[in-house]
Amino acid sequence: MLDKIDPTVTISRKDFKAAMAGLEGKLAELQQRVKAAGFPVLILFEGWSAAGKGLLLPKLLNPLDPRYFEVRTFAKVNEEAAMRPFLWRYWRDLPAKGRIGVYDRSWHRTALPQGQKKRGLSARESENFYQDVNAFEKTLIDDGTLIIKLFLHVSREEQKRRFDELRKNPGTAWRVDSADLQQNKQYNANLKKFSQMMKKTGGNGSPWHIIEADDKHYAALKMIRVIIGRIEAHIGNRLAEAPSGSNDNPAATADPAARWLPAVDLTERISKEDYKEKLTFYQNKISELGFLLYARRRSVVFVYEGWDASGKGGNIKRLTQRLDPRGYEVIPIGAPSADELSRCYLWRFMRRMPKDGHLAIFDRSWYGRVMVERVEGLASEAEWRRAYAEINAAERHLYNHGTIIFKFFLHIDKDEQLRRFEERAADPLKRYKITDEDWRNRDKWAAYEKSAEEMLARTSTEYAPWLVVAGNDKRRARITALEYACGVLERELGKA
């Protein structure tokens, strides 16, 4: 791929000036159109060291209104990022709809020797990496993001020349380190690695654009032309397409048979004495396992879904009660904020993923996409249908990082819910817990049931299986969740 491209191509100053005439104005105008159309643009800069990013970035940004773009640099992996799945920091900094985000280096870097891992990735890690990255890009693209991937390509001779020049001047010598020199020395091997990376990540409707960068004028012109071309095409495509995005989703088949919820025995009970004894036992156990998680630097994510009044809050409370409070966070999920609505629905969850050694407990979660958003029509059919695969991929990314994932669906029957609603309505201290919306949701029981069945069927994976917890007996449900969590954690931590 890269070896077919000649980075030494040049353009005369005069031809450059002529070709650039009007392009800067065009770029400024397109920024306004992006803002008006309300989609995010993500421009990624990758390439050789000393390929001239420092000169090219201003050429791109000068014509733009600085209030509506943002530049993020991802050179070094800092502590916060190193303790989370590698895509975390790229998720966190995603531009909002209508804005242009420029990433100076991107997630692709992780696959290369200059990336997160000093010695490069193993074959297995490499496979996971490409799977995760391609799924991530697909999710963003399907959500309407325009991703423009630029690779700045310089020849070995030119790179060497630039390093020499930088090193001559004491004021710039620090900008060349041994890894840079190494890159030049092993230019051909690196060329292959870059080519492979681009080949494996150039699909998904998000191709790489190689910018020949020996000549800075040629590079600037090509960069601006590529960006203008992609933005114009994207605006054109949006006008041509249905607003719901790609519809070619294999998941759009018949509803799966209801088999998850009916299989749960809701009549089982636990005695008060038995409950007390087991609660103490498992709370102590999970507290010990919590310390072990910290020592082993493993992170854990709990997802709590279930019917209104199914006992999520009480269950979470018993789960966390004896955990070291410095090690976990409970994240209650309500209606999304404006900031959250202006980005991919997964954004607000991915940015809150726990650090290694810590636990995050989501009280409702990203599964809202295929439950409440589906039932209430807040997501289009295309959107919630493709969400199954998006969610599976996002969870696989956590799993690949080493995160342990629990997904509990607290199940109660309709009679039990009614009993609890009435009990709450009668208790002045609990009355706030029950709203008109709860009653309205109850009327849609069948629709929610159908959504739950499909969600359980499509997103229960080997690496992140669902557990449907029988919830009519609250106490029993708490023990079920705790016991299950302890068992999995013991296995994962090699204690069982």
Next chain:
Amino acid sequence: MLDKIDPTVTISRKDFKAAMAGLEGKLAELQQRVKAAGFPVLILFEGWSAAGKGLLLPKLLNPLDPRYFEVRTFAKVNEEAAMRPFLWRYWRDLPAKGRIGVYDRSWHRTALPQGQKKRGLSARESENFYQDVNAFEKTLIDDGTLIIKLFLHVSREEQKRRFDELRKNPGTAWRVDSADLQQNKQYNANLKKFSQMMKKTGGNGSPWHIIEADDKHYAALKMIRVIIGRIEAHIGNRLAEAPSGSNDNPAATADPAARWLPAVDLTERISKEDYKEKLTFYQNKISELGFLLYARRRSVVFVYEGWDASGKGGNIKRLTQRLDPRGYEVIPIGAPSADELSRCYLWRFMRRMPKDGHLAIFDRSWYGRVMVERVEGLASEAEWRRAYAEINAAERHLYNHGTIIFKFFLHIDKDEQLRRFEERAADPLKRYKITDEDWRNRDKWAAYEKSAEEMLARTSTEYAPWLVVAGNDKRRARITALEYACGVLERELGKA
């Protein structure tokens, strides 16, 4: 202070159980009342090493609903925090209204040898520290936050005993480091330091509560009693008080005479040639200074305020055009989000303060509090009156850290504004820039003028002075801002 307290006091198990009866339920009920009343509670844990926080925190948190509290640990200063003013990370993690935030260690730690600086603070740094901390707490308290400061006190013998016990067990030995042992060895000297810290930060209606912690039952009981007492008193005070907060603000005096805006000569012009030449000159200069800022690890904050259509956007664009885009961020400020409204008005700005070596440019800023919020009645009189001192203190905190602060007020006259409004309305590409609100604001010119005068008079400080920029000639205004910025930066960086 601390030396008057006997940490060895005990309580029998039986008396403890009797005294605790009902207190946990009370705490749970108060959490609901905090939520309903909608004020933030901040509980700070400080104290000796091995004072038993690990046991006390669960005692506090067990009765609470984990969805409405959050625990933050501030033991180590990580990279992100080390490159910013020391209060930044405490600002960033403030709980929202109605929530309880528990800080495991707090900003007070910074003053102690275990804090940010290995060798403790110099006399000057110490003075700045206490000034900054007390102003910070006052701002939060006046905003309605209940701050409860707990100091866990153990005797020298008990601390020694706990260290010995931890070190005996290979599973816990790592929890005792040399700094801990040092603390015990120099117990009396540390006692004095803690006492001094508490004396200097115990005012502001936010006293320290010393928890005698040799006996864990005694400690738990006292901790819970203190917290219940403070929350109950706070709810009582809120009911008794006017909702606008403290009104004893010395700033509530006569309006200052209008002297800032009339002093500006709006007739001065710059020729197009002169402009081009100076623009290139100063843009190159500030670009060089930007690299020097990075090398010297100095951060810079720009505030742009001014009339609608006074040219802020264009001015910012010229300021940033040749800066390394990886080194600055432009932050446009609009109406606050729900998240932002649920915290002190300064929160959304403080959390975005630039890292050392970087620039942040605010297009409108915290001065909205004393401009638009004052004029439109979005802040009460007590709120905007006390904001002058709050803002001055917040800026002084940045200054104490080493941040360079620019505050530009772009001034145009009413005729010029009308001319620009009409021009915008006539241009299809610029029409979006002008809204009904702009016309409504224009009708309140006199009120805004008065607010601007008072703002300039009360918040132009030695460490963060205002520059009123004559804006009728846009080009001239750009050169004025750039030239001024270059001059100050050269002085600050020792280049002039």
